[in-house]
Amino acid sequence: MVRLEVSQHTEHKEVAACVEWGPNYELMSGSDDMQIVRWSVDGDMLAKTTLDSCATSIAWMPSIGKSVSDLYAVSCTDGTYRLMTGNGREDRKVRAHHGAAIRVAWTFDGTALYSAGEDGELKVWSKTGNLRSTPIKAASPIYCFAIGASEEVCYACDRKVHVSSVGERKAQSWKAHEGIVLCVDWNTVNNLIVSGGEDCRYKVWDALGRQLYQSQPYAHVITSVAWTPNGAYFAVGAFNMLRLCDRTGWSCCREHAGGGSILDISWTTDGTQLAGASGTGAIVLGQLVDRCHEWNYFEVTLETPRLVVVNDLSNDTYEKLDFSRDRVVEMAVGYGHLVVTTTTQCYVYSTSNWNTPYIFDTPQTLSLVLLSDRHFLGMAPSSLTIYAYDGGRKVSQPRFHGLRTEILSATSISLAPDVVAILDGADKKLVRLFDVATGAPRAGVETIQHKKDVTFLALNQNMAGSFVRQLIVIDSNKELHVYQTNAASHGHKLQTQVDAASWHDKSEMLAAIADGQLLVWAYPQIVWIDRDLLPSTVTSKDVGTEVGKLPTIVSFRDSRLVARRADGPLVTATVSPHPAALFGFASTGRWNEALRLCQFVEDEPCWAMMAAMAINDRNLDVAEISFAALKLIDKLEYVLYIKGLPSEEATNAEIALLKRRPEDAERILLQATPPLLYRAIKLNIRLFRWGRALELAVKHRSHVDTVLAYRARYLKDFKKEEKDDRFKQLNDSVKWDWAQIKAKKDLEKKEEYARAGKPMPEKDKNSCFPSGGLGEYKITAQDRGELRSRCSTGPKKPGGGAVPGWGMMASMPRA
Structure with a gap:
């Protein structure tokens, strides 16, 4: 369990009121003794600077690019703030507030400075000390505030916490504590707010004011809180207490500071070391170990x-x-x-x-x-x-305009062997994709535009077989979507109310915890192959009592998933090892071992996964076996039909159509040499895309009568009237005859079979397949009944033999 290793260093003679880490891991501390002390990272005193007033807060100007900032601001009890250099020289003194200036903070780009004071005003200043605006005028002193990622400020007055955009008078506010709110911090990575007050509690909120966690009441008031830059932890300070907490609120460790109240906390930019200013004047240093x-x-x-x-x-x-x-x-x-x-x-x-x-x-x-x-x-x-x-x-x-690393974390960056995905800080709906080898935007698909703000993203790590690089995102609505990064495509929503998700480290499995259920998708790529099979690849397990609310997934390896509850403990859940093993076999072309595994386990998710992988790899024999085992007669018949096609282009087109990609199927047919025009037109007719079918026929000046004939039959069968003006016009000028249509169709098919070196089979009256197209037999209506009755043991030919592929499986020894 992560904890803090704490040490104390004394140099101030009065109460230490504020601390701030500089860009070179140097610490600045201010005290009521009117001294600004500079410390090394190990706690050695380096220099002192004397002021004419007591410091209340210190804010170091952010470093922009590779240049290191040497300017920091100090607010003082006389109502001023000072702009000072790293060597202690005072550049400018600005009268800011009536009463004490309580806190100052820079924006993330260093272009503006915010200050708050006892007069209840929050002001915005230029970096040269000129007043820009006074966006907030409160009735009570503003003891604390924090700046958000997009020109928003969170501040506390009395018992309420307010979130307001600069330039807007209306603020969102809520009652946060039963006593005065003394400290607040807002993390730009996870967009969460933590507050502490005189009611001796600390609480975690989202940006809309919804409470996510409330601590128990402690013995003393909470005097300081601070997030780590990456948003993974936050520290809480009170009298003789320094507590490290997880982002969900539970306490990782508690250290006895021994220096009175911790009045201010500051983290280094890497988030591994903190400093605290104590009431006895001691500076407390804590290191994450x-x-x-x-x-x-x-x-x-x-x-x-x-x-x-x-x-x-x-x-x-x-x-x-x-x-x-x-x-x-x-x-x-x-x-x-x-x-x-x-x-x-x-x-x-x-x-x-x-x-x-x-x-x-x-x-x-x-x-x-x-x-x-x-x-x-x-x-x-x-x-x-x-x-x-x-x-x-x-x-x-990888770089792009507007890249801000300070708001990125492991939940907004994902690295795969060939691509890196980065969430755009300016537009939380936009995910940018970059090529690993060059750092340039990924060719073809540079960005993925989601409909809602993305809160989590992850790329699968698989590189074996006919892989597809996939990206999962969880959005602000807690919906899980999956995208392809190899080609432009719309995302597919897999689940709602998702708390956490993770890819398997070696296979294509995807796990998610949603609404108390552990869901495992054996092969998410199936949504782009045959979406009908997706439900068959999902297994679920009720883990609500074990993981509780708001869990996170720590790891997903082999057959073990480790999740962390919102209150800290780790919970282990087991999943089936068979999908990972099956993927390992299929991705390396070891189909015999994969089939033996499916036969041994007799598991529906494995057979559905096998069918999808076989279709994706154009292994129709294995697809035939898998669909038969799943008792999907319609898909089995379609696979048998595809196997009987004469040309490779026709086969590839029908496989693309099976994957619900009609545009790709049409393009494959039209790009054949010579183009398979009749098949392309008939494909659109089968899909009732009459306009596209007619467009192809008119463009190529062939089979216009074919389209008109099938259109007339369709209208007659469904008892409809022609309403399309294009068809009406052509019906008046083009006459069609079924005999001529059949002759042209047979001629083109004969030429296609001749190019493939196969004799054209005779058409059976009771079959939708060409006789001989499946090997040496044909499927009739009687055969379909046989398929339905014997799918679990394997379909049979009329002569009693097994459908091709089942003989191979029957000869395999059981595992």
Whole structure:
């Protein structure tokens, strides 16, 4: 369990009121002794600056790009704020409020400074100290405020918390505590607000004011709260108490600060170390330790800020990795590698050799590391960089206009072996796709536009077989959608009321926790192959009592899914191992083993998954067996019809039509050499796309009479009248005859069979298939009855033999 390793450092002689980390991991603290003290990251005092008033808050101007800011603002009890440089020189003194200026904060781009005071006013200033506006005038002092991601400010007055957009007078407000609200913080990554007050509680809210968590009442008032930059944790300060909490509210650890009340808390930009200003004047430093990551048999734990311990559970051995030069910032393990970042370097270990890592310097500290099979991604304060495991070679640097890394996290970035997906900070409905090798926008599909704000996204990691790179998103309505990134397509909604979702690490399985149910999709790609089979591939399990509300998925590997409850404990659930094994067989072309597995387990999701994978791989024999096992007579007959087609283009077109892609099917037929015009026209007639069928016939000046004849038959059968002016006009000028239509059709089919080197079969009166098109037999109405009665054991030919493919399966030994 993650915890804080706390130390105290004393230099101030009076109450320490505020702390703030600078861009170079230097800490600034202010006190009632009118001193501004600069500290090193280890707690050593570096310099002092004397003011003529007591400091109440410090705000360091954000660094823009690669340039490091050297300017910070200090609010004081005399109603002024000061603009000061890093060496302690005062650049400007600005009279801001009547009474004390309580707090100052910069916008994320450093273009404006906000200040709040005892006069109840919140003001906006330019970075040179000129007043821009006074958007808020409250009746009570504003003790705390926080700036949101999109020009919004959250502030507290008396017992209420308000959220207002700059320039709008109307604010959304709600009663937050039974006492005066003393502290509030708003995280731009998870869009959650945490507040604390004199009622001795801290609470977590969403941006709309809905309460997500409420703590128990403690012995003393809550004096400070602060989110980590990545939104994973927040710290709570009170009298002799420093508490680290998960984003959902539950407490990870409690440390006895021993320095009186913690009046202010500040986190470093990498979110691994905090500083607190205490009532006795001591500065409290806390480092996140005991962070643990697991992968296969390896358990990696950060025991101290500079020591990582690797436990190999397969042979019960330990490896100690000592980082004496710098403290550890981030680490990640997976895909046979361990990546550890410090404040200045990056270490890449192989799980087979812990002695000789690749080490390279990083221009900026990497605060987030994401792994994939071939590369890993590191996020710095101003850039995203993709590295190779061998030597830490820089592969690419995805970038776009408006990229803001401070609002990105592991839930808004996803890395796959060939593509990286990034949520646009300016438009939360837009997901940008980049090629890993070049860092450029992905060819063909550069963006995916969702209809609602995206709160979570993830790419599947599979690279085997005829893969399709897929992206899942969970939006603000808690709906789970899946998209293709290989080709432009509309997304498909899989589930509603989804709390968490995760891809399997090796196969195409997708798991989600929704409304107390654990849902597992064996093969989500099936939505683009045969959507009718999707329900057959979904298994569900009631886990509501185990996972509770608002769970998160920690990992999904092999046949085990690990979820974390909203109150902290880990819960393990098991899923079927068969879909992952089946995918492994089919993706590598081992269809015999896949069929034996399906025959052995006799599981409907496995047969449906097998049918979809076979259709996608154009393996019609396996598809025939799978549809027969599923007792889907209509699909079985259609597969048998496809197998009897003479040309490869016709076969591919019908498979595309089976996948509900009629445009692709038509294009395949028209691009054949020579074009299969009759089949393209007949395809549109079968789909009742009469306008398109007539358009093709007129364009190619052939089979116009065919379209008119089938149209006349359709209207007669359904007892309708012609209302289309195009058909009315052609009916007056074009005469058709069924004998001539049949002759033209037979001629084209004969030429198609001749090109394929096959004799044209005779048409059976009672069959919709050509005799001989299925091998050496034909299907009649009697055969269809036989199919329905014997699907579970295998369809039979009239002579008693099995349908092709079943003989192969019958000869296989059972697993």
